[in-house]
Amino acid sequence: MIPYGKHHLEADDIAAVVDVLENQFLTQGQQVPLFEQALVDYTGASHCVAVNSGTSALHIACLAAELGTDDWLWTSPISFVASANCGLYCGAHIDFVDIDPVTRNICPNALADKLATAKQQDKLPKILVVVHFAGLSCEMQRIKQLADQYGVWLIEDAAHGLGGHYQGAAIGSCAYSHMTCLSFHPVKSITTAEGGAVTTNDAYLAKQLALYAKHGVTRDSELMVGESEGPWYYQQVALGYNYRLSDLQAALGISQLKKLSRFIQKRTELAEVYTQAFANTALKLPVVTDGNASAWHIYMIEVPHSRREIFARLQEKGIGVNVHYIPIHLQPYYRQLGFEPGNFPHAEQFYAGAITLPLYPDLTAEQQAYVIDCVKEAIA
Numbered sequence: 001m002i003p004y005g006k007h008h009l010e011a012d013d014i015a016a017v018v019d020v021l022e023n024q025f026l027t028q029g030q031q032v033p034l035f036e037q038a039l040v041d042y043t044g045a046s047h048c049v050a051v052n053s054g055t056s057a058l059h060i061a062c063l064a065a066e067l068g069t070d071d072w073l074w075t076s077p078i079s080f081v082a083s084a085n086c087g088l089y090c091g092a093h094i095d096f097v098d099i100d101p102v103t104r105n106i107c108p109n110a111l112a113d114k115l116a117t118a119k120q121q122d123k124l125p126k127i128l129v130v131v132h133f134a135g136l137s138c139e140m141q142r143i144k145q146l147a148d149q150y151g152v153w154l155i156e157d158a159a160h161g162l163g164g165h166y167q168g169a170a171i172g173s174c175a176y177s178h179m180t181c182l183s184f185h186p187v188k189s190i191t192t193a194e195g196g197a198v199t200t201n202d203a204y205l206a207k208q209l210a211l212y213a214k215h216g217v218t219r220d221s222e223l224m225v226g227e228s229e230g231p232w233y234y235q236q237v238a239l240g241y242n243y244r245l246s247d248l249q250a251a252l253g254i255s256q257l258k259k260l261s262r263f264i265q266k267r268t269e270l271a272e273v274y275t276q277a278f279a280n281t282a283l284k285l286p287v288v289t290d291g292n293a294s295a296w297h298i299y300m301i302e303v304p305h306s307r308r309e310i311f312a313r314l315q316e317k318g319i320g321v322n323v324h325y326i327p328i329h330l331q332p333y334y335r336q337l338g339f340e341p342g343n344f345p346h347a348e349q350f351y352a353g354a355i356t357l358p359l360y361p362d363l364t365a366e367q368q369a370y371v372i373d374c375v376k377e378a379i380a
């Protein structure tokens with residue numbers, strides 16, 4: 001089986017983890033701060049808080065933005081469920097903004113309309129979580145303009161985006177947002193097995209993020225209520241969680257991050273091969289819009305009909321096809337909150353034809369040629 005995504009590990013990645021096992025603290029040592037600094041250096045953001053998953057990163061970002069039970073969080077229906085669940089963790093209400101069928105990202109025009117209506121109804125969202133689907137950045141300049149106009153917090157779910165660039169800046173730079181959330185799950189651009197991080201340019205937010213990731217407990221006198229009682233002193237000042245990344249994982253992350261550009265280069269080359277091979281077929285293909293360099297997390301084709309049959313045929317040929325994603329609002333858990341088919345037509349139309357093809361640095365030219373042949377045969 002050729003999987004749709006796969007991590008790439010080298011001998012020095014493994015050696016970095018073994019060195020921690022043999023010589024260092026397993027958790028709360030030096031590796032996590034070093035990984036956070038490496039992510040700051042790579043993204044250009046001023047601060048970074050590493051955590052144990054991308055989902056935890058989204059949760060603490062919502063907590064740092066003080067998302068509460070009377071608030072709304074909006075996100076894209078074409079994302080992993082975590083992009084919306086983070087709002088539910090805080091007891092907030094969830095709504096979605098339909099996608100642009102070309103970029104498959106939140107449509108800025110749909111967003112503008114929905115914000116105008118929400119303002120009239122006094123139901124503006126507190127947070128908008130934008131998702132850089134498949135590694136292509138959303139139109140952040142336009143979206144930031146709208147978010148500023150309506151006083152909305154902007155959080156980037158860049159679980160697909162690390163290694164991509166927008167208007168010359170690395171995704172994760174937070175040039176157009178309050179915070180960016182990353183994931184290091186093995187199918188993402190780099191891995192720590194499980195892991196995530198939040199980047200921000202706001203020093204206060206960075207402290208809050210660290211607080212929520214570590215039980216709400218602090219040794220920082222600036223965050224304390226009243227005076228410190230001595231050098232042993234700590235306070236719990238918020239209800240936080242244990243979302244720490246371990247040093248084993250951070251060591252792997254540091255080693256992997258050094259290879260990120262190489263991984264993205266390989267993904268980009270493979271994506272270009274797919275795009276050329278499918279140029280004159282009935283397939284709808286991903287695009288890279290002006291000002292963008294995609295991280296190419298996944299390569300999604302849209303078939304005009306017979307998705308079920310085409311998917312099954314590719315699976316029979318040993319191709320680990322997938323579908324990213326079933327629109328979040330159609331999940332039973334979200335249906336029970338009141339969402340229905342027809343709510344977000346572009347998202348639903350995308351889903352109806354979507355198939356994820358294998359894309360990862362170790363995919364060989366032979367494997368890719370086989371995938372291309374099988375796809376062409378299946379749609380013929």
Ligand SMILES: *Cc1c(COP(=O)(O)O)cnc(C)c1O
Nearest residue numbers: 053054055080082159183184185
């Ligand atoms: C992977 C992913 C997440 C969650 O990341 P984990 O590290 O698996 O918790 C969130 N959002 C999107 C878009 C993702 O692809």
